[in-house]
Amino acid sequence: MTDIVLADSVWQEVESGTEALVDEWLIREGECVTAGQVIAKVVLVKTTLEVTAPADGIIERILVPAEQTFPKGRALATMRQA
Amino acid sequence: MTAGPSPTAEYGWDAGDEQGWIATALSAPVTTPLVRIWPYQHPAVVLGRGQRAPAGAAQRAADLRVALVVRQTGGGAVLAGPWLLGAAVILPPQHPFVRPGISESFRWLGNAHAEWLQGLELRARCVLPAEVRLDRSMAWACFASASHWEVEANGRKIVGLSQARKRNGVLFSSAVLVSPCVWPLLCEILGESSESAAALAQRTAPCAELLGRALSAAALAPSLLETLHAALARAA
Numbered sequence: 001m002t003d004i005v006l007a008d009s010v011w012q013e014v015e016s017g018t019e020a021l022v023d024e025w026l027i028r029e030g031e032c033v034t035a036g037q038v039i040a041k042v043v044l045v046k047t048t049l050e051v052t053a054p055a056d057g058i059i060e061r062i063l064v065p066a067e068q069t070f071p072k073g074r075a076l077a078t079m080r081q082a
Numbered sequence: 083m084t085a086g087p088s089p090t091a092e093y094g095w096d097a098g099d100e101q102g103w104i105a106t107a108l109s110a111p112v113t114t115p116l117v118r119i120w121p122y123q124h125p126a127v128v129l130g131r132g133q134r135a136p137a138g139a140a141q142r143a144a145d146l147r148v149a150l151v152v153r154q155t156g157g158g159a160v161l162a163g164p165w166l167l168g169a170a171v172i173l174p175p176q177h178p179f180v181r182p183g184i185s186e187s188f189r190w191l192g193n194a195h196a197e198w199l200q201g202l203e204l205r206a207r208c209v210l211p212a213e214v215r216l217d218r219s220m221a222w223a224c225f226a227s228a229s230h231w232e233v234e235a236n237g238r239k240i241v242g243l244s245q246a247r248k249r250n251g252v253l254f255s256s257a258v259l260v261s262p263c264v265w266p267l268l269c270e271i272l273g274e275s276s277e278s279a280a281a282l283a284q285r286t287a288p289c290a291e292l293l294g295r296a297l298s299a300a301a302l303a304p305s306l307l308e309t310l311h312a313a314l315a316r317a318a
Contacts, residue, residue: 012183013211013230023132038249043132046157046229047184047245067134 003075011072019069020044057081097126097151097162112174112251115314119307120168121299130157136273143271155244155255158224161268167258167299178317180252185230191254192231195241198309238287260299261290
């Protein structure tokens with residue numbers, strides 16, 4: 001199982017305690033995805049970012065639903081690699 | 083006719099058209115920087131991506147003949163109109179101005195705007211990451227807070243910045259407060275209080291107010307375009 005996480009690098013110099021927002025999920029649990037596919041859109045510090053699948057596989061669970069916020073390092077979803 | 087640029091590929095006039103231009107530009111891999119300046123001619127509430135329009139906002143906007151638009155970038159709402167000058171810069175993902183951290187990526191854009199405003203004799207400066215002032219109770223309004231590398235004078239915000247990172251390219255947007263904004267109109271449409279409108283007026287500093295003379299966004303557009311092109315040329 002692989003956690004899907006927003007890369008730490010984008011959070012550089014973002015003040016501690018700041019959370020990002022999941023704007024929308026573009027896939028559902030159980031759906032097959034390919035590496036690099038955009039699966040969600042999130043917003044952090046006035047910036048919209050695309051979350052991509054790190055590998056081919058199946059999305060097992062969405063851990064942060066749309067319109068909810070999450071801190072640095074929190075897994076947004078889990079996937080099982082093909 | 084307001085003095086300013088003639089319609090060309092480098093200028094646009096409408097907040098809805100702006101989002102269409104951006105969507106088209108980002109629909110294919112971006113290989114060279116694109117810049118367009120927007121001296122908006124008509125009022126439009128422009129919501130940030132991820133921001134949900136409050137109940138009734140669409141109807142109130144329609145009643146008041148104000149467009150309601152959702153932009154590609156994040157952040158709070160702005161009220162576009164003749165008082166605001168927008169800029170959109172779209173860069174290839176590998177461009178040197180696109181840094182890994184989103185805060186650092188705003189730096190070049192903030193510096194370019196501060197330099198441009200200093201050229202207008204304004205004492206403009208960027209908000210450093212350690213100086214960020216966020217008002218979470220007014221997160222719905224772009225100009226209520228001072229975020230990374232946005233531009234202010236005397237502690238009052240002049241320029242808002244936002245960003246959208248896509249596979250095909252990275253969009254940087256700016257909004258410059260040229261003359262006094264009709265804050266009560268923004269608050270009315272979004273169902274916010276008159277106190278919020280007053281707070282926005284207190285926290286912002288239109289260029290015209292700071293300089294003590296009338297200014298138009300259209301008249302300032304060419305020099306902002308030139309400044310952004312110069313900044314991009316330095317990075318090349």
